[in-house]
Amino acid sequence: MTPPPTPVRQPPAGPDLELLLGDPTQTANPLGYAALVAADERGELSTAGERALHDHGLNAEFVPAALGGRLVGADHLMRRLRAVFRRDSALAIGYGLTSLIASVPVWTSGRPAQRARLAELLLAGGRAAACYTELPHGTDFGRAEFAARAQAGRLVLTGRKDLVNNVARADLLLLFARTDDRPGSRSHSHLLLDRSTLPPDRVTFGPRYPTSGVRGCQLGGVAFDNCPVSPDAVLGEAGTGIETVLRGFQVTRSVLPGMVVGSLDTMLRTVTRFALDRRLYGAPVADLPQTRAVLGGAFADLLVADCLATVAVRALHVLPEQAPVLAPAVKYLVPKLLQDAAYQLSVVLGARGYLREGDYAIFQKHLRDLPVVTLAHASSAVCLASIIPSLPVLARQAGDGPGEVSDQLYRWEEPLPALDFAGLQLAARRDDVCADLRAAHRELAGTGEPHRLTGIFVAELDRLRERALALPPRDRTVTAGRPGFALAARYTVLLAAAACVGVWRHAPAASFLAEPTWLVTALTRLADRLGADGGQRWSTGADAERYRRLCAELSDRVADARSLDLADRRLAG
Amino acid sequence: MSDTTISSTPAVAGWLAERVAFYLERPADEIDPDAPLVELGLDSVYALTLCGDIEERYGLVVEQTLPWDYPTVNALAGHLSGVLAGR
Numbered sequence: 001m002t003p004p005p006t007p008v009r010q011p012p013a014g015p016d017l018e019l020l021l022g023d024p025t026q027t028a029n030p031l032g033y034a035a036l037v038a039a040d041e042r043g044e045l046s047t048a049g050e051r052a053l054h055d056h057g058l059n060a061e062f063v064p065a066a067l068g069g070r071l072v073g074a075d076h077l078m079r080r081l082r083a084v085f086r087r088d089s090a091l092a093i094g095y096g097l098t099s100l101i102a103s104v105p106v107w108t109s110g111r112p113a114q115r116a117r118l119a120e121l122l123l124a125g126g127r128a129a130a131c132y133t134e135l136p137h138g139t140d141f142g143r144a145e146f147a148a149r150a151q152a153g154r155l156v157l158t159g160r161k162d163l164v165n166n167v168a169r170a171d172l173l174l175l176f177a178r179t180d181d182r183p184g185s186r187s188h189s190h191l192l193l194d195r196s197t198l199p200p201d202r203v204t205f206g207p208r209y210p211t212s213g214v215r216g217c218q219l220g221g222v223a224f225d226n227c228p229v230s231p232d233a234v235l236g237e238a239g240t241g242i243e244t245v246l247r248g249f250q251v252t253r254s255v256l257p258g259m260v261v262g263s264l265d266t267m268l269r270t271v272t273r274f275a276l277d278r279r280l281y282g283a284p285v286a287d288l289p290q291t292r293a294v295l296g297g298a299f300a301d302l303l304v305a306d307c308l309a310t311v312a313v314r315a316l317h318v319l320p321e322q323a324p325v326l327a328p329a330v331k332y333l334v335p336k337l338l339q340d341a342a343y344q345l346s347v348v349l350g351a352r353g354y355l356r357e358g359d360y361a362i363f364q365k366h367l368r369d370l371p372v373v374t375l376a377h378a379s380s381a382v383c384l385a386s387i388i389p390s391l392p393v394l395a396r397q398a399g400d401g402p403g404e405v406s407d408q409l410y411r412w413e414e415p416l417p418a419l420d421f422a423g424l425q426l427a428a429r430r431d432d433v434c435a436d437l438r439a440a441h442r443e444l445a446g447t448g449e450p451h452r453l454t455g456i457f458v459a460e461l462d463r464l465r466e467r468a469l470a471l472p473p474r475d476r477t478v479t480a481g482r483p484g485f486a487l488a489a490r491y492t493v494l495l496a497a498a499a500c501v502g503v504w505r506h507a508p509a510a511s512f513l514a515e516p517t518w519l520v521t522a523l524t525r526l527a528d529r530l531g532a533d534g535g536q537r538w539s540t541g542a543d544a545e546r547y548r549r550l551c552a553e554l555s556d557r558v559a560d561a562r563s564l565d566l567a568d569r570r571l572a573g
Numbered sequence: 574m575s576d577t578t579i580s581s582t583p584a585v586a587g588w589l590a591e592r593v594a595f596y597l598e599r600p601a602d603e604i605d606p607d608a609p610l611v612e613l614g615l616d617s618v619y620a621l622t623l624c625g626d627i628e629e630r631y632g633l634v635v636e637q638t639l640p641w642d643y644p645t646v647n648a649l650a651g652h653l654s655g656v657l658a659g660r
Binding site: 183473 | 596597609612616618619620621624625628629637641644
């Protein structure tokens with residue numbers, strides 16, 4: 001178990017990104033929706049946006065405080081970047097996230113000199129590119145063929161990497177390579193290469209790939225042909241590539257989907273404005289019960305996504321024993337929640353959901369960007385596959401809580417101990433989050449819907465446990481058949497439900513988050529995903545009343561320019 | 574766990590071979606204790622799972638990369654037996 005964590009004071013945040021980027025609805029704002037849609041039409045990243053983020057020193061968010069940056073808490077990192085995702089996912093990925101993804105392995109396993117070099121570069125506003133993908137192997141990095149072979153005191157690189165963001169304009173390249181021909185998990189390493197030191201005649205950058213979403217991002221390929229580099233390029237120890245990926249990607253796979261919650265904020269805000277402005281049958285569209293269910297439902301789903309992402313990023317700090325399953329659960333389920341909500345919202349918007357001009361054009365941009373952004377970094381299949389082997393282990397550990405660090409997991413505003421990259425583990429050993437759900441269910445006796453709904457998830461947890469223990473050995477790994485994948489997918493829904501219950505129970509009294517309204521709606525919708533609630537949601541006036549209450553909160557937040565996530569913070573517009 | 578009938582190298586190797594055989598769905602006596610686990614068909618993910626089994630069986634907390642660094646049944650057994658004897 002982790003030692004009792006000491007909360008660390010977050011370093012000064014610098015100017016608020018929200019204020020810096022300004023009211024996005026103002027057409028005159030060079031960082032507003034109109035300008036960002038125009039840049040997207042041109043297939044460019046917003047120059048004004050890149051300049052603003054550069055001047056803000058956004059990269060410092062990705063550099064640990066110990067190395068001179070502002071990164072202490074993954075939770076702060078996730079919430080701060082929402083300001084950028086709220087405006088333009090392409091800008092967020094193209095300016096910043098690419099560098100974060102390339103940095104995390106260096107913070108996890110790099111030697112001190114390598115860490116210092118990257119920190120210095122990022123703090124000066126430079127870019128790093130994460131070269132993992134090889135088209136024949138997708139996100140299955142373990143099969144990577146890009147080779148680095150020792151030859152006369154040098155490392156000689158041969159192979160291709162593709163679909164790498166910013167590859168042609170990065171100062172540092174982090175490259176995942178095979179450094180040993182033997183099969184096994186000690187045959188890959190990361191290489192950290194200074195672009196300026198590479199012999200130009202041995203490295204070829206391919207043309208940019210056009211994409212359906214995040215059209216401003218500059219995805220490209222790079223080919224190395226017998227390119228000699230210094231053996232010092234190996235990140236940390238040779239042979240630690242897979243280990244570093246398994247540890248470090250827990251950070252990015254938790255924070256990235258949590259940041260993209262900002263994109264759904266914009267879509268929901270845009271459609272809410274539309275529904276309040278547009279009148280049908282003598283009243284605003286927003287007053288139609290069906291519209292209310294869509295808007296209130298999307299709001300509830302946004303909160304679910306934030307709860308799960310928040311618990312996962314906090315687990316990186318205080319429950320590294322469970323983070324190895326929470327991270328892929330976030331990367332699998334959060335994109336699904338966001339995309340399902342986005343689709344429902346597009347129906348309310350009607351034709352304006354696909355028009356590339358006019359007051360609501362930002363919606364279609366986010367709608368196109370979302371699938372590309374959420375696929376980046378790990379596909380849903382890879383995420384589920386990495387959960388499957390842990391299911392029997394976690395089933396055998398099934399406790400009934402509460403866990404020792406529950407307060408720290410669910411009190412989303414509480415300071416956390418600094419993120420310890422080296423303390424991240426390779427596989428999950430505990431399941432405190434589901435244990436907390438069991439404890440919550442017992443303690444909620446007499447509360448009506450919260451008790452009934454948590455009961456549905458506890459029963460599902462019992463079934464999942466039985467089925468996980470009965471999985472044949474061959475179905476416990478990446479080549480598992482459908483039952484293994486289905487169990488892993490259902491497990492992510494249980495984690496989301498447990499995260500919501502935890503956040504609700506630990507919310508400050510009398511706050512919106514302490515009300516059962518959002519929780520009951522969220523749990524009902526999650527139970528629907530499991531097909532586990534027998535159509536309860538169709539049944540009662542209480543249901544309609546909850547959507548009415550959620551929409552009232554939503555309209556208030558939109559009118560007051562407050563965020564729709566757990567933070568409920570002031571926005572620029 | 575100082576009971577050498579459980580913690581001796583042959584005893585640990587026997588138990589490990591059974592676990593490996595379970596995952597591969599083959600008889601334990603077909604498992605070559607000197608063959609790299611990965612060549613027997615246990616990839617990196619199985620190796621992590623095997624670590625979980627080791628922790629449960631012996632009440633140890635081990636490095637989760639153990640089967641990567643001791644990549645055969647005999648290598649793992651020799652290492653674990655040493656750890657168990659030292660407790």
